[in-house]
Amino acid sequence: MLKKISVHSLFIASLLILFVVNAPVLLTIFDEWNSDGPYSHGFLGIIVVVYVFYLQRHHLQANTLSKSHYAFALVCLISSLSVSLVALLSSIQQLQQLAFFSILVSLLFCFYGWQALRSFFTPLLMLLLILPVWNMLQFPLRELSTQAGVWGPELLGIAVDRDHYRLSTAGGMFDVDPACSGLGFFMVAALLTFCVSYFNKLSTKRTLTFLLISLAVAIIANWLRVMIIIIVGTYTEMNHFIVHDHLAFGWIVFAICLIPLIYIARTYFEERSEDETAETAETAETVKPVASDDFSLNKTQICVTLIVFASFVAASYWIPSRYDKNYTFVEPSLESYQIVSRDKAYSPSWKPYSQGATKERFSYYIEKSLGFQVYLADYYKQEQAKEMIFVENYLFDEDFWMEVADKKLSLSEAAVLDQANLFVLKKSAHRYRLIASWYVINGIMTSDKKIAKLAEVKAALLGRPGATLVAVSFDFDGDDQASAEQQLSKFITAYLNPNKS
Structure with missing residues (x-):
């Protein structure tokens, strides 16, 4: 029965599966095309691309690839699928879009060979030009x-x-x-x-x-x-x-x-x-095509391609499905600081925003006349636009606070974290606020977004994708910022090392 299936049918089926699996990615592309941004010409562009593909359809002929060509094509496909999986687990939108395009090209290479890529070079390049990956x-x-x-x-x-x-x-x-x-x-x-x-x-x-x-x-x-x-x-x-x-x-x-x-x-x-046309035709690579319905000539290659593709498709569904809905970050017990309130769902003086967070909590600690507020945003899993590191998330309201500085806060005494991200904010002449933050992913603490993204991938592969954004707020009068930063650093050190507080 397998021999009766044409290469064209299997290729089209693979494309349909690719589109279905990457439906969220396609939606992000369509959103960019439907906006007033730099890719608003996308829908017109895709009509032109499809038309050029249609004009080039006679070049889509089944060919038997040499072992070296097929090995290279398979490496390209595996690499593209691997990048797509990493982009999925780390929720990097543009990388997902690029990986989608790369998989499409690699499938064309595996099914039809190098000559097909040469014949479809122009429409493929035009397709790449309308993807929102050129920021x-x-x-x-x-x-x-x-x-x-x-x-x-x-x-x-x-x-x-x-x-x-x-x-x-x-x-x-x-x-x-x-x-x-x-x-x-x-x-x-x-x-x-x-x-x-x-x-x-x-x-x-x-x-x-x-x-x-x-x-x-x-x-x-x-x-x-x-x-x-x-x-x-x-x-x-x-x-x-x-x-x-x-x-x-x-x-x-x-x-x-x-x-x-x-x-x-x-x-x-x-x-x-x-x-010029004759010169180009002479330099073009000649490949002997085979009948489009003759599956036996490259049956092994097609089967290997389908197995590899199906394996990654299955992994893209199975790996993200392993998560603990009950995940929550457990706050430490501090001896040096008195806790006034814990696990409050709302803070009237602080309104951060974490899109897609499973749970948001506020706790308030004091030491003598000093007060520290802790914000926790838990994610038992992350996905596109519902993630811990996202462009629309914020730790302060720009309508009420003016950003004075965005830098790092040194935590030299902390054993598990060297530094935290720090916002210095101003509301009035005598009302300033420090907000320090870091990320916790499967026990790994970091203030670096790139390291956090890599930790997300590793945690997802291990089946423990739970993550938390931790932020600490401290208000001061603006007279001695260095002293305020020192007090905040001291609290975070105690928070990260409760046994030494």
Whole structure:
């Protein structure tokens, strides 16, 4: 019966399983595409990608891979699946999205060979370009845009004062947020380049040339947006509509800048000559295809691929399922500090937020005239957007507290932890607060987010994924911060080493 199943059917079935297993990952991608962020072109982009895949469908032919090629393909698949499992257990969203793409490419490699990857290189690259995994480009693009926001208005005689990413003029104040980096323009320009390259059958050299031109136009378009907003905002005292609706205005500027880019594409990057096409065809690797329904020629390879894939799919469900619903962090008993209240579900003076926490508790300790409040957020398991280390979690309300410093608090006397994360906050001239925090995962204590993520993976593999965020709050009048930090360090040392307190 197995011989009657075509390679195409098994490949499509594997893709369906991949999509089902990674449904939460796909939802995070769709959310980015549905937002006003730099990937809002995603739904339009996926239509183009699917269309190009459809045009290339005749290249999807079953081939018998050599042992060396298949071994490499299998290593790629196992590596991709391993990264996906680690990303799942550590709830790293962008790594999950990259792993999903890598698994898709590896499956194509294992089923159809290297020639298929070469034939589908352009649509695969276009697919990668619309995935929300390019945020690392925001930092250099944001820096360039901020600098353009300084020297552009200064060319017109407008003095601009820069404080990190905040620009101030006589007429207003402008924050160059990550969303103002122009990443969306940058990615659309790259996607447009490969669309032109595919439909005009450009050579690699001409494609790279047009890519550089397109990216330059995208960067300049965003510079123009930033400069115009600052100039107009300054002269109108922040009352013009483009200052408040700068995203829509940005796309208008980019659309206008596309006009010369389209002209350049039509004039200088038309379809390549027959000589170029013939040269490419001669250098292409020739692989003898086999009938798409002939499963016997690569039966062993396909079976091994399916077994490896199924094993990791099963592991992705089984490993996270091992957790203790009754997990809770047990607070130590301190002899040197008197406990006033313990395990309170609410604190009127402190409102931290931990999304997805199983249980949140507050305890209050005193020593003479000093008071320390402890916040515990327990997680018996963690998953995407319901995790201990998450961008939307916070330890203080920015509407009531101003952050003065974000640093480390030394805990030299603590045997199990060298330092804790420390926020220095200010509410008024004589109202300051210190908040120190660290993470506890399966007995491992750390203040480092990367180490905490690795500890999450290890704990999940061991079947003990319970984790807790521990934070300690201490208020002082702001006169002697060094002394306040010393008192907080002393309390945390006693909290971590109750037998020595």
